Amino acid sequence: MRHSIPPAPEFGEPLPIQPVPAVLDFLARRRSGSAVNLTEPGPDAGQLADILTLSARVPDHGKLSPWRFVLLRGEAKAAYAAKLETLAQARDDAPKKTAALAKLKIPPLAIVVISSPQAGKIPEWEQVMSAGAVCTQMLLAASAMGFGANWITDWYAFDAEALGLLGLKDGERVAGFLYLGTSIEAPLERVRPDVAALTMEWTG
Numbered sequence: 001m002r003h004s005i006p007p008a009p010e011f012g013e014p015l016p017i018q019p020v021p022a023v024l025d026f027l028a029r030r031r032s033g034s035a036v037n038l039t040e041p042g043p044d045a046g047q048l049a050d051i052l053t054l055s056a057r058v059p060d061h062g063k064l065s066p067w068r069f070v071l072l073r074g075e076a077k078a079a080y081a082a083k084l085e086t087l088a089q090a091r092d093d094a095p096k097k098t099a100a101l102a103k104l105k106i107p108p109l110a111i112v113v114i115s116s117p118q119a120g121k122i123p124e125w126e127q128v129m130s131a132g133a134v135c136t137q138m139l140l141a142a143s144a145m146g147f148g149a150n151w152i153t154d155w156y157a158f159d160a161e162a163l164g165l166l167g168l169k170d171g172e173r174v175a176g177f178l179y180l181g182t183s184i185e186a187p188l189e190r191v192r193p194d195v196a197a198l199t200m201e202w203t204g
């Protein structure tokens, strides 16, 4: 079922902070869906626009929007995967690198989130983290629409020639390939961290 999002708030419109129990329920049970289990249908044009709009609604020091999106789908995605296959064959560990491309080939849609930091007074680290926030928000938005979503970086997120195919500029890096589609099976819960063991009280 199509769930559309409300119109974007007007600039300066009050947005009261209020409890949203359904979001807590969703967060407590959300799981990524394995990329190789993602099939048609992927998001339609309206859903894709909504996913991108919600993904861009993240903390961003300096309001720089230091990220951008590249969409991979249909024949263009197949052509991109074929080019990566050629590159993989020339790399060490070619069979593994070629096999890894299944995660790109199978899902109907990949959104590449590119971290695109700008020079100036906002530390690059903060701009890169904002790109990570975009990826997380994209997982949440797509999952809340009922799509399976998987955040992946594989060898082709770090290979200079592969990045050249995407047209990355100097200083840009891939924050993630976000694979989206309809999950053919329910993902199983994975091991979760012991949050208490990762938390300390500062006492001076």
Ligand SMILES: Cc1cc2nc3c(=O)[nH]c(=O)nc-3n(C[C@H](O)[C@H](O)[C@H](O)COP(=O)(O)O)c2cc1C
Binding pocket: 030, 031, 032, 033, 150, 151, 152, 153, 154, 175, 176, 190
């Ligand atoms: C930046 C980043 C890159 C990742 N790259 C890969 C990857 O290349 N291969 C992989 O199997 N999982 C990768 N993962 C992990 C997957 O997203 C994994 O399916 C996810 O941790 C599932 O957890 P969840 O259900 O809590 O979302 C990556 C995660 C992050 C944050």
